[in-house]
Amino acid sequence: MDAAEALPDSLLEAIRSRAAGYDERNGFPHEDLDALAAVGYLAAFVPREVGGLGAGLDDVVRFQRRLAAAAPATALAVNMHLVWTGVARLLADRGDDSLAFVLEEAGAGEVFAFGVSEAGNDAVLFDSLTDAVPQPDGGYRFTGTKVFTSLAPRWTRLGTFGKDTSGEEPLLVWGFIRRDQPGWRHLEDWDTLGMRATQSCTTVLEGVHAPADRIVRRLPVGPSPDLLVFGVFAVFETLLAAVYTGLAERALQLAVEAAHRRRSHRSGGRPYAQDPDIRWQLAEAAMALDAVLPQLERVAADLDAGVDRGAGWFRALSGLKHRAASTAKDVVDTALRVGGGGAYFRGGELERLYRDVLAGLYHPSDPESAHATVAKDLLGPLEP
Structure with missing residues (x-):
């Protein structure tokens, strides 16, 4: 797929012209995200048959290089949405449809963010400081603090994980929450040296609920081949x-x-x-x-x-x-x-x-x- 087709020169020049202002104001690039959504870029990994660009990772790598050359902070913010949709595409290509809803919802305009990093957790994906408490409906409630949550002002879906210690062995639980549900809040704490427009604010989870159909994994603590x-x-x-x-x-x-x-x-x-x-x-x-x-x-x-x-x-x-x-x-x-x-x-x-x-x-x-x-x-x- 041609990168100039996915990200036309005129679009990139407009994005570049705004980058300095977002950086100076420490503001989120709302106009950039709207413009990218309008050309279907947020659905880059979504199959063509359901309204996306049908791009592979090789394509999106070229796209993101091109976008980052215009506005690195905008590209880094959008990266987090593309990570989840890219993971969904990688799984689907290997016969795993557990994240099929991510591609479907991204194709319908939802914006995904990455709520995984935790201050002091150098185990990263292999353990969590966030509590995941099982609920009678099969869902979970998450309580903890996530840092570097890019797209903070605009995400509509947050992929996150926490640790369920209710059983004999602890489990790492991965799930997705919705912005329109209670039990979470952002801190207005993103005032950094660079990549300011990502607005990667701290997200505090206060018992936010992920329903059973949005719980995608329960894995042992530690390195996993999953x-x-x-x-x-x-x-x-x-x-x-x-x-x-x-x-x-x-x-x-x-x-x-x-x-x-x-x-x-x-x-x-x-x-x-x-x-x-x-x-x-x-x-x-x-x-x-x-x-x-x-x-x-x-x-x-x-x-x-x-x-x-x-x-x-x-x-x-x-x-x-x-x-x-x-x-x-x-x-x-x-x-x-x-x-x-x-x-x-x-x-x-x-x-x-x-x-x-x-x-x-x-x-x-x-x-x-x-x-x-x-x-x-x-x-x-x-x-x-």
């Missing part, structure tokens, strides 16, 4: 890598433009694009970025094709996200140096990209976790 857990990790890491790669592509473009625009007094007014040191720096940044793209595209294509890498998937996915985020930061650093002192002033696009790219440090898998995962794959587990 397809849902794999799907969440796989789509989350891959689409994060896409966003930060798109951000880096834009930073490199701005650096090239700056190199042609800036003139050197010392060399008689020649553009910095003719300076050997500047040329070397930009070439180095471009080569680093070029190395990420095949890895990103291969991972996405293999996930679409259902390739079985076994336990090697966790090495591939952790490594992809780490490399993409680290490379993006390095590319933006280079772009700032090439852009000169003017790039350091507030309000410039490179200044904003520098703040936005730092958020990549905090998403799972963090550098420590990624290196531990790859080391385990290479060397085996640590001895007790």
Whole structure:
């Protein structure tokens, strides 16, 4: 699928023109989300026969790179909706229809968000600090605090999980809640260095109810081979890598433009694009970025094709996200140096990209976790 068809140039230019304002006001990009919904982008993973674009993960990776080059924070916010719809598509492609309602509701205009992260929970998907209390109707009530809930002002469905300790063995319970149900609230606490327009506010769950037909998994605590857990990790890491790669592509473009625009007094007014040191720096940044793209595209294509890498998937996915985020930061650093002192002033696009790219440090898998995962794959587990 052509990325320019899914995200026309005119749409992206309008989104880019608003990005600085949302960042300055620390506001949510309502106009961007409305515009993306109007062209069917929020239904990218939804099959064509039910009104979606019918895109695969390989397609959406290209789309998200393109969107992130226009407005990284908007792309990162939309990522969380695309994670859930992407997981639903991954499961469906493998014969699991437990998230079929996600695709159906996304096709009807519902907006999904990701209510999983918890402060202090470094087990991430393998344990939870949130209480999940079983109800007579087969549903659950969730009580706990979730952080980094992107799309906070606009989600209509929140996928979340908690721990049920009512039985002999604790279980991790995954379910979906509705915005129009009581028992949850947001804190107006999103005032960050970068990625401000995501409005990833803290969400406090206060006994909010997920009915039985929206409880999608009950799993043992700890690492799990369940397809849902794999799907969440796989789509989350891959689409994060896409966003930060798109951000880096834009930073490199701005650096090239700056190199042609800036003139050197010392060399008689020649553009910095003719300076050997500047040329070397930009070439180095471009080569680093070029190395990420095949890895990103291969991972996405293999996930679409259902390739079985076994336990090697966790090495591939952790490594992809780490490399993409680290490379993006390095590319933006280079772009700032090439852009000169003017790039350091507030309000410039490179200044904003520098703040936005730092958020990549905090998403799972963090550098420590990624290196531990790859080391385990290479060397085996640590001895007790």
